Amino acid sequence: MTDAHSPDLAYQLAQALAKIALLEQQSEEIRQQVRQQERQRYEQQLRQLQIQIAQLIEKQKLLIHHLFGQKSEGLTPKQARLNQETALEDLSALEQTQNNIQHDLSQGQATQLQTDETPDAETLATQSQAENDSNQTDTPKAKIKRGRRIVIPDNLEVRTIIHKPKSITCDCGCQMQQIGEDVQDKLGFIPKQFYRERHIYPKYTCKDCQSHNQTLVQASTPAQIIDKSIATPELLAHILISKYADHQPLYRQNLIYQRSGVYLSDSTMADWVGRCGVALEPLVMRLHDILLSQPILHADETPVTIMKVNGKSPKQGYVWAYVTPQHSKLKAVVYDFAESRRNEHPKAFLHKWQGKLICDDYNGYKFLFSPSRQQGVIEVGCMAHARRKFHELHVTGQSIVSEEALNFFQRLYAIEREIDELFEKNALPSPRNAQTVWQIRQAKAKPIADALHQWLLENRPLASKNSAIARAIDYCLKRWKALIQYLNDGSLPIDNNWAENQMRPWALGRKNWLFAGSLRSGQRAAVIMSLIQSARLNGVDAFAYLSDVLRRLPTHKDKDIDELLPHVWQSPQ
Secondary structure, X not given: OHHHXXXXXXXXXXXXXXXXXXXXXXXXXXXXXXXHHHHHHHHHHHHHHHHHHHHHHHHHHHHHHHHXXXXXXXXXXXXXXHHHHHHHHHHHHHHHHHHHHHHHXXXXXXXXXXXXXXXXXXXXXXXXXXXXXXXXXXXXXXXXXXXXXXXXXXXXXXXXXXXXXXXXXXXXXXXXXXXXXXXXXXXXXXXXXXXXXXXXXXXXXXXXXXXXXXXXXXXXXXXXXXXXOOOOHHHHHHHHHHHHOOOOOHHHHHHHHHOOOOOOOHHHHHHHHHHHHHHHHHHHHHHHHHHOOOOEEEEEEEEEEEEEEOOEOOEEEEEEEEEOOOOOOOOOEEEEEEOOOOOHHHHHHOOOOOEEEEOOOOHHHHHHHOOOOOOOEEEEOOHHXXXXXXXXXXXXXXXXXXXXXXXXXXXXXXXXXXXXXHHXXXXXXXXXXXXXXXXXXXXXXXXXXXXXXXXXXHHOOOOOOOOHHHHHHHHHHHOHHHXXXXXXXXXXXXXXXXXXXXXXXXXXXXXXXOOEEEHHHHHHHHHHHHHHHHHHHOOOOHHHHHHHHHHHHHHOOHHHHHHHOOOOOOOOO
């Protein structure tokens, strides 16, 4: 009986096994479908995330343009690098947002999700920049790279710390022998420390003297910049540098000093700053006189809020910057703080000066260029201001033809970079020769400028009245004579960005100390910043310079005051 039914049982068992295999296959297919759906869902989430990040990057690039783009043409390589590093840091923050979202995914989801590597912030920024460059021009540009790894200077003090293992006894019981070592250098820092400078004045007398009145001999107290003050010239210089170079308000310095156990009230430091400004004013007045002997000057202005002027508060004041050209032998800048933007202030500063003034289209300078005025001042326009008119239209998409104008400006600036490389980026930099610069500009830049002028004339009738592109064209045509002045003089720059760069310390400081307490305090700030910035332009350490000047100034002869000017000063041996 059992043998008769054995084939049937075997057949049924085979069928059951086949069904089980089929069910397992169907189950596996269902699981694959589920995994595929989950993967597609996560891939879609990541794609949306990448799109969101790319949009944020584009918005940030537009913000960076509004913050830096209007004055980016004249940035030094160091300033451009700093701005780029700042931008990359912000882009890295966006990248961290993506990483945080990915971190929130479960481990299983992350394992199942086998997508391509997500581009980082720097890659996206580089790609976006490349796309913009390709749309604007076919001229290749160097890719922006991150700064190189920090190299610790060899001249720093070395503090050696030896890290020994907890035990050098081998498992066999023997003592291990050193066969080598690994060295790792780190960069340390010790906060600036206060110290007590004690001055002792010994008294001497002659006990054997027959005179009834014994003679007393003692060294006299040296003259100080602030009489009977406990502050040394080094401390005063540090306070001035911290406020006007590092942009730290006095109250913030007070908090920093308290961490070292020293309390200096805001009012005390404000009094010191004011007294130093008064003492340093003769130096700036002399620098002003030397500045007016130069044939070429830059001029620019920026607003600074004044809290109290003639009992009224607050009021918008202005600081004016008068700067020698970047490639001038004399490197100096003098700031003039005024309570308004009226032309009476440059009129008073540039009294009887003759030369070429590089400036923007502000009406406050127009009186200098009046034909009826006997004083000979030639207006030199800023090509960067003209370019910005079209650049803004291009960025905002208000005009298509603005890209054609930008191409002309780009070619003009390319020639200026070629000139800079000729004189400054060689293995042995040679002095900038005005005649050579003039020849290059006449041969290469003048035809481009003529073509730009012809383009402006041809496109002006095509633009609708009161349109943005019409205003941009009118700006260039109205100031064309001033804009091309640089073509006829190799000593002239193409734009006024050098003066705008000297305004950056005021713009940065304004974000920290917000305002000047009064017109007088603003004028004293202008005095101090004139010396600090002039020292920077001459490659002089501002702290060492101010420390030495504040120490020598009380006893320095007036006829030798030029020795204390930033471009003449020599560090004491």
